[in-house]
Amino acid sequence: MQVISVVNQKGGVGKTTATVNLGHALARQGKRVMLLDFDPQGHLAACLGLFRLPPGGADRLLTGEGGLDDWAIAVSDWGRVVPCGDALAEFEQQDAGVQAMGNLRDAIDRAPPDVDYLVVDCPPSSGRLIVNAIVAADEVLIPVAGDYLSLTGLARLMLTIKRLQPVCRSEMRKWIFMNRFVARRRLSREVHEKVREHFPYSLLCGVVSEAAALAESAGTGRSIFDYRPRSKAATEFSALAEDLVYQRVVANEQETTSDVA
Template sequence: MRRIAILNQKGGVGKTTTTVNLGAALARAGRRVALVDLDPQGNLSTHLGLEIESGEPSSYTVLSGETDFAQTLRPTTTAGLHVIPTSIDLSGAELELATLDQRETILRRSIDAWERGAIERTGAPPAEYVLFDCPPSLGLLSLNALVAAREVFVALQTEFLALQGMTRLLEVVELIRAQLNPSLQVTGILPCLYDSRLRLAREILGELRQYFPEQCFRRTIGTNVKLAEAPSYAQHVFDYAPDSSGARDYRELAEEVIGQERRSPTGANSAARAAQTAQP
């Protein structure tokens, strides 16, 4: 079961859009996918029409120990795609969890129990992918995702400071790898909101591919109005605009992600070494 944190400490770079639409694309390809909304803003939950009230089962109740992972998952209109939504309760979770022992491993322990239980009952893991939509910060919520995950996909815009931000993110991943989660690896860098008409965007994409040739996905996610419109209809892009360029981009990204399973992923160490020489 692949556990992938979609990460960037900056907001508005396409993390939630990627989590939703990559998850939908994988499910449409016949894979079983669980999405976890760890952003207190709840954009992933809203995107899929799963807005919930305070006190209902959510990522907050999983982190607080009130519900287990399995009973918190909700189905979507797409076969094979399930979601753990969030509520306003999550906004106070970092302060509440700060005093707990082993607070950074709460989510991992819950997912481990879910996976172990399914294997004991059926002989197979309960899903093939778990995607974590991380908040735009590197606090306790993101830390729980990074400790629970085995992989990191970094979503970023092709802007001037992208390489500098990558350096910081990879340093954080390497620190967590060394101290809390030895299996954590950066296996994907995804340029989002890419506009090939802009010279700067093309130059930054070239820099990313130069410094991170094995991690950078071949498929970029272009700027597309349909991707921006889909959340207002509580749909992923394949339901809202299946023939759009946004749907094509995420369909091809899913094919590339599945293709990663036919080769050995590149570890975070090599990505971190490349980041040390990257200058925006």
């Protein structure tokens, strides 16, 4: 099982949107997908239209009560989700760090065999929950929305991930993608260019454009593939999932282009 944690300490950049839609895109490519809500805001279940939730979820995984399978519920017909549980916020403050980290790792090691990808939606903070989610992951996916403040945050986040590498579960792969991209907006293009310049081996080839349909789909509790399967946003998320699976980053694209030239 591959664990992908979707992180960015900046709020509203598209972490939950990416978790839902990449999760469904991976499922459409034949992968067996489970989503894990690591954000006490509980947006993930809400975006999926799930309101009748089990009494626990990610919070119980951190206290060592039960495994992923025990707290997972079905999402439509394409996957399963483990909600955050009512007590998750307490872990951000509590000094239960090391124990909780061990418990989460155990839960991941004991994951059901019928899961190919566990996609973890993280909160907009840089506290304990994020550290746990990074340390438990095989891959980290960072959505970046197009403004200059995102760039300073991104550099800091990449450094944090690098520092955590020695205690990580595996050799961490770091992916970045541009969200809310607007090709005709200069700022969008400039931020994309800067990220390409600084992190060419992490920046995935595809972008996700600004699309009202994405915000609407969350409101209806469905992924973009259930809400507007033929939209540009659905096509972009499918392509992004392929980028992730086949590790298509702009550096390789640049190399290929220069080879041809």
